[in-house]
Amino acid sequence: MISIENVMCTDGSKKNVIIEENVITSVGKEKDRSGTVIDGKKKLVLPSFVNTHTHLAMTLLRGSGDDLPLQEWLETKVWPVEKRLTGEAAYYGSLLGAMEMVKSGTTCFVDMYFYCRDIAKAVEKIGIRGYLGSGIFDFPSPESEKPFETAVKFIKEYTNKSELIVPVMAPHALYTCSEETFYKCLDVSRKYDLIFHTHVSETEKEVKEFEEQKGVRPVEYLYENEFLSEKFLAAHCIWLNDAEIDMFAEKRVKVSHNPISNMKIAAGVMRLPEMVKKGITVSLATDGAASNNSLDMVEVMKVCALLHKVYTGDPTAISAAAVFEMATVKGAESLGLKAGLLKEGYLADILLVDLNEANAVPYHDFVSNVVYSMHGGNVDTVICNGKIIMQEKELVNVDEEAVLEKAGEIAHKMVSG
Numbered sequence: 445m446i447s448i449e450n451v452m453c454t455d456g457s458k459k460n461v462i463i464e465e466n467v468i469t470s471v472g473k474e475k476d477r478s479g480t481v482i483d484g485k486k487k488l489v490l491p492s493f494v495n496t497h498t499h500l501a502m503t504l505l506r507g508s509g510d511d512l513p514l515q516e517w518l519e520t521k522v523w524p525v526e527k528r529l530t531g532e533a534a535y536y537g538s539l540l541g542a543m544e545m546v547k548s549g550t551t552c553f554v555d556m557y558f559y560c561r562d563i564a565k566a567v568e569k570i571g572i573r574g575y576l577g578s579g580i581f582d583f584p585s586p587e588s589e590k591p592f593e594t595a596v597k598f599i600k601e602y603t604n605k606s607e608l609i610v611p612v613m614a615p616h617a618l619y620t621c622s623e624e625t626f627y628k629c630l631d632v633s634r635k636y637d638l639i640f641h642t643h644v645s646e647t648e649k650e651v652k653e654f655e656e657q658k659g660v661r662p663v664e665y666l667y668e669n670e671f672l673s674e675k676f677l678a679a680h681c682i683w684l685n686d687a688e689i690d691m692f693a694e695k696r697v698k699v700s701h702n703p704i705s706n707m708k709i710a711a712g713v714m715r716l717p718e719m720v721k722k723g724i725t726v727s728l729a730t731d732g733a734a735s736n737n738s739l740d741m742v743e744v745m746k747v748c749a750l751l752h753k754v755y756t757g758d759p760t761a762i763s764a765a766a767v768f769e770m771a772t773v774k775g776a777e778s779l780g781l782k783a784g785l786l787k788e789g790y791l792a793d794i795l796l797v798d799l800n801e802a803n804a805v806p807y808h809d810f811v812s813n814v815v816y817s818m819h820g821g822n823v824d825t826v827i828c829n830g831k832i833i834m835q836e837k838e839l840v841n842v843d844e845e846a847v848l849e850k851a852g853e854i855a856h857k858m859v860s861g
């Protein structure tokens with residue numbers, strides 16, 4: 445039992461939040477001092493963030509290949525370095541990434557990478573939720589000659605194994621997987637009732653090339669071949685036409701929007717206002733730290749709001765409140781997770797923001813402050829699945845300094861060869 449007393453809520457009221465096991469059981473006046481009591485004075489309570497697309501261990505590549513064209517970046521700075529990835533490197537890269545996420549208030553993420561068992565170990569150690577998919581394409585991965593088989597093995601091993609780890613099916617993209625591989629992935633995802641997570645129409649080039657080869661656009665192909673469903677979580681989705689947006693809406697596809705990565709790679713601007721208008725569930729994500737370069741969802745919220753305002757020339761294009769929902773409850777909804785709201789019966793995945801800081805004062809509108817004036821470093825305390833995993837800015841389950849040192853060493857070795 446955890447009780448957070450007299451804590452500020454986003455509506456300006458002060459309440460007590462009671463957590464039993466892994467669920468919020470009361471938000472209101474009720475008091476219970478029988479377990480751990482946290483003083484909520486000068487703290488704001490929020491649901492913690494859900495990051496719906498990343499490649500966690502790519503923290504190891506952070507800052508090693510910036511400001512390059514996409515293809516040159518992949519061919520010279522990512523793929524050769526990833527060849528040197530090992531299980532140990534994936535473990536420390538994931539510890540580093542998970543630490544950064546908790547420090548900035550994220551407790552749940554969707555991942556596509558390699559050595560998932562090592563990633564799972566790191567994620568469980570830090571104590572957050574990982575929806576983990578072993579990346580699949582039609583050539584060998586850093587981990588395996590047969591990425592599909594490796595992914596299926598992980599799915600079988602981790603189905604219902606852990607409270608915090610949920611396997612997902614994660615073929616990389618239509619342009620790196622054959623139709624046959626995509627069908628095999630669909631079969632397994634249906635058999636195990638998994639989220640089907642993939643990159644969709646990220647660059648104009650990939651869409652043009654697909655259309656030239658197949659005579660249809662990527663989303664048309666996915667629609668016509670019945671890949672799309674409410675379990676389909678599509679990352680990026682920048683180059684969609686009106687008909688393709690309608691197809692996503694009809695099939696209740698979930699979209700993961702990665703504005704900072706899209707801007708950094710100059711991939712384009714996703715048609716967020718049009719998608720929202722059609723009722724599509726759109727969540728937010730960082731993408732990997734190699735193309736962001738941080739895993740801070742607070743930063744992503746602000747950039748998302750600013751990007752769509754300047755792109756449409758309309759300051760009302762997206763509000764702070766809408767962006768905040770994308771980073772919390774919409775992310776949880778995309779995964780079928782009862783989280784993302786500070787409400788009775790919801791999972792106790794929450795965070796406390798320190799209000800005793802210069803960029804957090806005054807309090808005219810708390811959601812506006814969170815989106816536009818605060819940063820990840822304002823997060824003070826984080827609870828995931830009913831357990832305190834960070835208190836007063838210190839992670840509970842890990843020796844932070846040791847991880848920073850070891851991850852730094854491994855990253856340096858990998859990048860310098």
Ligand SMILES: [Zn+2]
Pocket residue numbers: 497498499643679731732
């Ligand atoms: Zn990605």
